Amino acid sequence: MREVRAALAAVSAFAVAYLLPGTLQLPVLIYDPAARVFSFGRVTNPVQMRYYGDLIVACIAALAAAAVVWKLQPRRTPLSIATATALSLVGLDVLFYLSRLLAAM
Amino acid sequence: MIKVLLISHAVLGFTAVFAATHHAAHAVLAALARTQTRALRRFGWIAPASILAQAVTGLAIYPAYRVNVRAADLERSAPIVVQLFDLKEHLAALALVLVIGAALAGRQSEERTQWPVAALSCTGAAFLWTAAVIGLYVTARHSV
Numbered sequence: 001m002r003e004v005r006a007a008l009a010a011v012s013a014f015a016v017a018y019l020l021p022g023t024l025q026l027p028v029l030i031y032d033p034a035a036r037v038f039s040f041g042r043v044t045n046p047v048q049m050r051y052y053g054d055l056i057v058a059c060i061a062a063l064a065a066a067a068v069v070w071k072l073q074p075r076r077t078p079l080s081i082a083t084a085t086a087l088s089l090v091g092l093d094v095l096f097y098l099s100r101l102l103a104a105m
Numbered sequence: 106m107i108k109v110l111l112i113s114h115a116v117l118g119f120t121a122v123f124a125a126t127h128h129a130a131h132a133v134l135a136a137l138a139r140t141q142t143r144a145l146r147r148f149g150w151i152a153p154a155s156i157l158a159q160a161v162t163g164l165a166i167y168p169a170y171r172v173n174v175r176a177a178d179l180e181r182s183a184p185i186v187v188q189l190f191d192l193k194e195h196l197a198a199l200a201l202v203l204v205i206g207a208a209l210a211g212r213q214s215e216e217r218t219q220w221p222v223a224a225l226s227c228t229g230a231a232f233l234w235t236a237a238v239i240g241l242y243v244t245a246r247h248s249v
Contacts, residue, residue: 004218007206011225014202018195033168034176047176051167055198062202083221087228090199094232097195104188 002073008086010066015089017061019096021054028053107249110166117159118240122233124152125204129223129230132211136219149208156204156233163197169249178247186243193239196232203229 021028027041032048043050128148135141170190179187207226210218 001213001215001218003213004210004215004221007210007225008221011202011206015199018198031168033171036168046180047171049167049171051194052164055164058198058202079217079221083224087224090203090228093195093199097192101185101188101192104185 001079002070004079005074005082006066006070008079008082009069010062011086012089013065014058014062015086015093018054018058019093021057022050023096028057107166107169110162111244111249114159114162114166115240115244117155117162118233118237121152121155121159121204122230122237124148124155125200125226125230125233128152128204128208128211129226132207132219132223132226135211136223138216145211149212153205153208156201160197160201166249167194173249174243174247183246186246189239190243193236193243196239197236200229200232200236203232 020026025042028050029052030039030041030043030048030050031037031052032039032045034047125148128145128151131141131144131148135145175187175190179190203225207222207229211222211226
């Protein structure tokens, strides 16, 4: 039970922390593959990539959420609700990225 | 070197797809009250290990894609393929946490936790399949 709750918290936190920094253009680790330079900030040209930074933020959020839930062991939320919440947040991410694809068509 | 990484990424990617699919199938069978403890333990380390390995190779070739494929060709010739590849990257990132989460949670066999594990595992496997197909399509158009 403890493992599943921690996994669901990790998935939920990852989904939120992966979507928000990119959507709000928050500063993260940026890599410029043309100049081969890492920096911290926002993307200023289309070659620069923030994928590494977004992934690091999401992984840190997922690990932190899993650790908190593992430690505190909250039991009030039914497992079905927690699962539905985690998958809804993942679904929200997919819908957002799918909308960007459809907008480009 | 980039070609070697690309082929490794493809091989590891399909290993991850099939391992995650096996894990998802066994998780569903476990949720249907069929004993799958050994299979879930076995694929509970193969799936995360393979998805982590394919993610590392994918992250290693991503800068070459951005410069040699995306900026040099696709942004002018096929902007929709650029968006399609971005969707693939996001699906792969989400699959990473779903598959690892399902694999770790699936290692213990409490009955009422089986459906949540199956849901995470099936979603992760579906995302991996989609990412693999998109990856093959983009590579067929223009590889690194």
